[in-house]
Amino acid sequence: MIRRKIEIAPGALAPAVRQIWSAAIEKLDEAEFGLTQMANAQDSIEFEQGWTRSIDCLEEFWTRFFDEGKKSFSSFQPWAGVFDAARKKDPLLIYLYQARHQSQHGRISLEYEEGSLQIAPEFNGHVRGLEIFPDGTFELDATSGHPLVREASVVFSGGNAKLPSIYNGKYKQIFNPPLEHRGQLINDVSPIQVIKLGLNYYVAILNQAIEKFGHNVLKDEDAVAK
Numbered sequence: 001m002i003r004r005k006i007e008i009a010p011g012a013l014a015p016a017v018r019q020i021w022s023a024a025i026e027k028l029d030e031a032e033f034g035l036t037q038m039a040n041a042q043d044s045i046e047f048e049q050g051w052t053r054s055i056d057c058l059e060e061f062w063t064r065f066f067d068e069g070k071k072s073f074s075s076f077q078p079w080a081g082v083f084d085a086a087r088k089k090d091p092l093l094i095y096l097y098q099a100r101h102q103s104q105h106g107r108i109s110l111e112y113e114e115g116s117l118q119i120a121p122e123f124n125g126h127v128r129g130l131e132i133f134p135d136g137t138f139e140l141d142a143t144s145g146h147p148l149v150r151e152a153s154v155v156f157s158g159g160n161a162k163l164p165s166i167y168n169g170k171y172k173q174i175f176n177p178p179l180e181h182r183g184q185l186i187n188d189v190s191p192i193q194v195i196k197l198g199l200n201y202y203v204a205i206l207n208q209a210i211e212k213f214g215h216n217v218l219k220d221e222d223a224v225a226k
Contacts, residue, residue, distance in 0.1 A: 020214055021206065024065040028203060031057035033196050047161055047191075048108050053122045057098040061202055062087070065209070069138055073213045083205050096113035096198050098166045110191060114124060115159030120152035137171050161191050 008014045030053060037050030066084065069076040087093045102109040120142060129141040132154070142152035144179050162178035177189050181197050 015210070021065060021068060021210070024061050024068065024206065027061035028199065028206070030079065031061065031195070031199055031211045035192065035199065038051060038192050039134040040193070044112065044159075044161065048110060051110060051191055052108065054104050055096055055103055056200070058096060058198050059100045062115065065202075065206065069209060069213065076213060079212070080205075080209070086117075090181060091164075091178035092098045092186065092194060092197055093201065095163070095166070095175055098168060098175045101168065102166060109164060110161050111164040113158050113160050113162055115156055118157060121155055122180075123152040125152065130154070134170060163189060163191055 032054075034050040034053030034057065037053065038047050039050075041047035041050060045065045066080055069080055087097075099109040101211070117132075119130060120140070122145055123142065123144070125142055125144040127140065127142045130138060131140075132138045140152050140154065144151070165177070166175040168175065178194065179186055179189070182201070186193070186197070
């Protein structure tokens with residue numbers, strides 16, 4: 001007889017076969033996708049979508065990782081418990097958890113620096129009038145002093161996202177942007193850098209777990225963030 005592959009009927013979902021921690025790795029991949037979305041964002045909405053995706057997925061990774069490891073290996077819980085305890089003391093990881101808590105309640109835990117407008121930068125000529133409209137367009141009455149000088153423009157600069165202090169109303173606690181992670185000072189406390197540090201932390205734990213418990217788990221290093 002000829003061995004053939006089972007056909008999938010139109011509209012049916014083929015069953016997926018996952019190895020241990022595959023579902024957790026999927027969440028790390030999704031968190032990295034959110035990080036990329038933040039880095040490439042053209043406006044605050046795109047940036048916030050990436051931020052929310054990343055902070056949600058980092059916590060979902062830990063839940064999947066911890067629960068599956070606990071069910072699969074008898075010695076996993078005490079081993080992973082050390083990291084779980086560290087998560088509850090580390091300023092950066094605590095902040096990410098609280099930010100995710102805000103996200104779950106429909107709040108976006110980000111603020112923005114005040115931006116500024118540069119009127120006719122690098123323009124050589126006369127500017128007589130400017131009108132700016134709510135849709136982001138403008139009309140500028142300007143005459144160039146040289147035929148080769150480009151038209152006068154209006155450029156928006158600044159307005160970058162920043163981490164605010166998070167207020168947890170249930171416990172009446174305030175969580176300031178983290179200044180330390182794993183005992184080291186954080187030089188860049190931007191949202192993107194904070195997500196990178198959190199992502200790297202969980203990737204390192206996953207790699208340690210696979211080395212210790214998942215000797216039969218095949219993992220491509222490109223499957224998780226660097």
